[in-house]
Amino acid sequence: MRSSSSSSSSSSVVLRRKTPCDGSDSDCDVDFEAHLNSELFTLTYGALVTQLCKDYENDEEVNKQLDKMQHSFNIIIYIINHCQISRGYNIGVRLIEDFLARSSIGRCQDFRETADVIAKVAFKMYLGVTPSVTNWSPAGDEFSLILENNPLVDFVELPDNHSTLIYSNLLCGVLRGALEMVQMAVDVRFAQDTLRGDNVTEIRMKFIKRIEENLPAGDE
Amino acid sequence: METRFTRGKSAILERPLSRPKTEVSVSVFALLFSELAQYCQGRVYSVSELQARLAGLGQRVGVGLLDVLVLREKSGKRETKVLNMLLFIKVSVWRALFGKEADKLEQANDDDKTYYIIEKEPLVNTYISVPKENSTLNCAAFTGGIVEAILAHIGFPAKVTVHWHKGTTLMIKFDEAVIARDKALEGR
Numbered sequence: 122m123r124s125s126s127s128s129s130s131s132s133s134v135v136l137r138r139k140t141p142c143d144g145s146d147s148d149c150d151v152d153f154e155a156h157l158n159s160e161l162f163t164l165t166y167g168a169l170v171t172q173l174c175k176d177y178e179n180d181e182e183v184n185k186q187l188d189k190m191q192h193s194f195n196i197i198i199y200i201i202n203h204c205q206i207s208r209g210y211n212i213g214v215r216l217i218e219d220f221l222a223r224s225s226i227g228r229c230q231d232f233r234e235t236a237d238v239i240a241k242v243a244f245k246m247y248l249g250v251t252p253s254v255t256n257w258s259p260a261g262d263e264f265s266l267i268l269e270n271n272p273l274v275d276f277v278e279l280p281d282n283h284s285t286l287i288y289s290n291l292l293c294g295v296l297r298g299a300l301e302m303v304q305m306a307v308d309v310r311f312a313q314d315t316l317r318g319d320n321v322t323e324i325r326m327k328f329i330k331r332i333e334e335n336l337p338a339g340d341e
Numbered sequence: 342m343e344t345r346f347t348r349g350k351s352a353i354l355e356r357p358l359s360r361p362k363t364e365v366s367v368s369v370f371a372l373l374f375s376e377l378a379q380y381c382q383g384r385v386y387s388v389s390e391l392q393a394r395l396a397g398l399g400q401r402v403g404v405g406l407l408d409v410l411v412l413r414e415k416s417g418k419r420e421t422k423v424l425n426m427l428l429f430i431k432v433s434v435w436r437a438l439f440g441k442e443a444d445k446l447e448q449a450n451d452d453d454k455t456y457y458i459i460e461k462e463p464l465v466n467t468y469i470s471v472p473k474e475n476s477t478l479n480c481a482a483f484t485g486g487i488v489e490a491i492l493a494h495i496g497f498p499a500k501v502t503v504h505w506h507k508g509t510t511l512m513i514k515f516d517e518a519v520i521a522r523d524k525a526l527e528g529r
């Protein structure tokens with residue numbers, strides 16, 4: 122049986138499933154299997170990134186600090202990139218529960234299996250695309266996910282003054298947050314990005330260590 | 342504003358505008374939206390400000406969506422009558438966004454400027470539950486923003502507000518001029 126997922130206690134807009142399980146089949150919330158056309162998702166993500174850019178450019182305090190710094194504009198982009206990661210992290214820690222409940226995947230034995238599950242099951246389930254897993258490091262602790270098309274960036278172009286913005290950085294946060302909840306500390310970053318002129322989108326994931334159960338979760 | 346150029350690939354402007362084939366799951370959208378709401382909440386001081394922020398974000402989405410939808414659903418012909426416009430929203434816009442039509446479209450009994458779009462369980466509120474102290478907050482203000490932007494840009498300026506009534510109700514109040522124009526069109 123699935124219970125309500127945990128929420129961040131500080132905010133008052135709580136994340137929780139509302140539809141109760143009626144016990145008729147193993148997958149209770151039939152509605153959550155439904156899929157949406159990706160347009161609304163793409164546009165909503167665009168609105169979020171635009172809002173982030175606006176907020177951090179107009180932020181009084183940020184600007185005061187930036188007056189003192191040389192490469193001020195790069196700092197704004199750096200902040201936005203980081204903000205996306207933390208937003209993504211919040212999404213990831215909830216997404217993993219949804220994922221574990223909906224797929225019957227058990228614990229992965231090693232990092233290779235994790236990579237396969239992420240690419241073939243999770244990405245397919247949530248974003249409707251299947252990236253390929255390549256470029257394994259010799260030690261087997263680092264790999265790349267290559268995405269031919271990324272639904273987050275349909276019809277998106279980066280203007281000049283945001284050329285260092287990692288638009289889909291949210292994805293990195295989601296992956297990091299989700300894996301941390303299953304006791305894996307990973308480092309996730311974009312190695313290539315179609316929005317910045319590369320041919321494909323490449324996400325590089327590196328296994329850092331297994332997290333022991335008694336460490337407080339989610340300490341940033 | 343800033344000048345922009347397409348870096349090498351201007352292919353983005355040549356892409357066809359047909360419905361995208363990729364489908365994302367409901368949960369990933371609902372999670373993204375919930376995160377959006379929490380982000381906005383961290384930067385405002387009141388419920389009405391939060392709703393206004395969500396409406397603002399919805400307006401960005403609506404602006405991007407309008408031309409594409411009119412092109413696809415109506416082969417580029419825009420509606421000229423209020424009722425047809427509202428049906429377009431209830432059916433086509435809702436289906437493009439959420440995969441199904443809105444539940445009900447009603448007109449106010451006493452006011453010919455006001456219409457209601459009613460939905461029992463809006464998709465955007467799937468992963469949002471509101472505690473008692475903020476009970477007036479309805480995150481479907483985001484959808485309200487989408488509708489408001491679409492109406493404004495298609496020539497039917499209106500104010501859209503969101504209420505908890507029979508589920509979620511979007512109250513659409515058209516400007517005087519819109520109704521007057523509509524009446525004149527009927528008289529012709």
